[in-house]
Amino acid sequence: MKKIFIILFTGLSLNSCSQPKEEETKTTPPPAVVLKDIFLADPTIFYNEGTYYLYGTTTGNSSLNGEGFQVYTSSDKKNWKGPVGAQGGLALKKGDAYGSQGFWAPQILKYNNQFYMMYTANENIAVATSNSPLGPFRNTSKEPLAASVKQIDPFVFIDDDGKKYLYHVRLTNGNRIFVAELNDDLLSIKPETLKECIAAELQWENTQNVSWPVAEGPTVLKKGGLYYLIYSANDFRNPEYAVGYATSTRPLGPWKKATSSPIISRNLIGENGPGHGDLFLDKDNQWQYVLHTHFSATSEAPRKVAIIEMNFVEKDQELQLQAKKESFRFLKTN
Template sequence: MKNIVLIVLNVLFFATTATAQIDTLNAPAAVLPNVYADPHIAAFGNRFYIYPTTDGSEGWKSTSFTAWSSKDLVKWKYEKVILDLPKDISWAKERAWAPAIAYKNGKYYYYFSADVNIGVAVSDKPTGPFKDALGKPLVKKAMLRGQMIDPMVFVDDDGAAYLYFGQGNCNIVKLADNMISYDTTKIISIKPRGYNEGSFVFKRNGKYYLSWSEYDTRDPRYSVAYATSDSPLGPFVKATKNPILKGKGVVKGAGHHSIVQVPGKDEWYIAYHRFKIPGGNGYNRETCISPLRFDQDGNIMPIDVFEKVKPVKIK
């Protein structure tokens, strides 16, 4: 009888272990088809939108940006190309990377990396078409240390807007009310421990969260960490429990994220890219979404890259 019990326990143990291994080998499908990276997710009106980098070229030499919309975070509609560098931009033709979008003054402001500069375009609609607002970069290549890429704009409750950008350092500056200019003498440059690129900022319960990607996007260890502050300009204190997002099993290179709140709810989701499954790498990445949750103290809890997103609607 004792031997039979031991056999049953061993079978249960190995079955549980096998199930755990299978879970890490079967990740949820990407939310966008083909290869897209660096997704910026936002909610406008009764829809969600994703603005990604078009991936799939050695050296990330894409030349245009697209937009995608969804009513529920699960099914995504291809809107169109919303900005084409060769046609719409006079000062850059390739390396269209890591965009972000913000709404203010009744208009949509689209910030983007192009040939290692940062530009800004404007439209009356979240799906464009967008037009170059300046005819030149908003942030010029080599203006500061590191690469002038990965813009992100946060609009606070009082209407003030802040630009975050940079690889190597995180640069922060308050934008003018027109959203397309700033005082260069007011730029703050910080480098949180582990910071590489892809900064993102949001506010919850009066606290400002700054998150970023660590390691290189071609590295399977690519991951996301965060810090908090009482001000959008910092100082930011890195959380003790990091990273909040990282690869596991078949999921590799999970990073370069953005975070969206379901309007009117304390419900949050994180969009990010991972190496394409199967056979992906730092030039072939795909866009995913996972739930993002907080503990009772406001700390971001570790994200489960194997949790499927259920349909969510904006009222």
């Protein structure tokens, strides 16, 4: 009996060892997401119902260059998708509105339950409308705002009393910022209200001492009883292109430049050519300024989109604008 028991036990042991081993499961990690810089100049961000919409002058080697305005979207200002415009990535497409070239510096606003795009084309200012921030934006008349000179860089500000003002740049002995009250249709100005706001006259505003000084890219807001006009100066190709601001107690001026030096410059953020952007309030009630910079230390193009926080700081019995250096970052898409 003892001998039989040993044989049975051995058989059981051999049978157990012959069971196949479970194969080890190897998992392949997902490929790393490669984020890409967004190449736009003269950027603007429009916030509407939980979504941020980013527009600007198409730059770089994009096939859409010169064809209209791209738009990117984000829910958090960090993760961007696009271009996602209604027409192959474009929110406004050449042929649907005024202009055949030089589509620059758009601004988006919501007015009378429609979305308006104020923009530059052919060195004139035009207006297009859409039922969606994604477009398509169209201008059926295909005519610019009437003017006796070339004009660019439109920005519409609607005051507490409902009056509307067009801040813009007129090309007359330099790039100079003007303002005029708009008619309610946003398609024409009241000529008798046209006034010059500012020109590039300070040392930082014309570092190359050129005969055609540049002040451009106006953005306006109202806070604490003051109107703030944020602008850029120097030629955009100049590494010292930078951002300053002026204040006034009235939307038509007169304007007083707030400081003798820029509030955003390459000295602050370490990037060449920062400027020509737009100030907006995010969903956390934090002021942000979106802008472009040069591509690198040696190349201006294509320009890249970045963002920086802006704060109002009380100084000398006045609220002054300051940029938060450590918040500066480039916007990217996957």
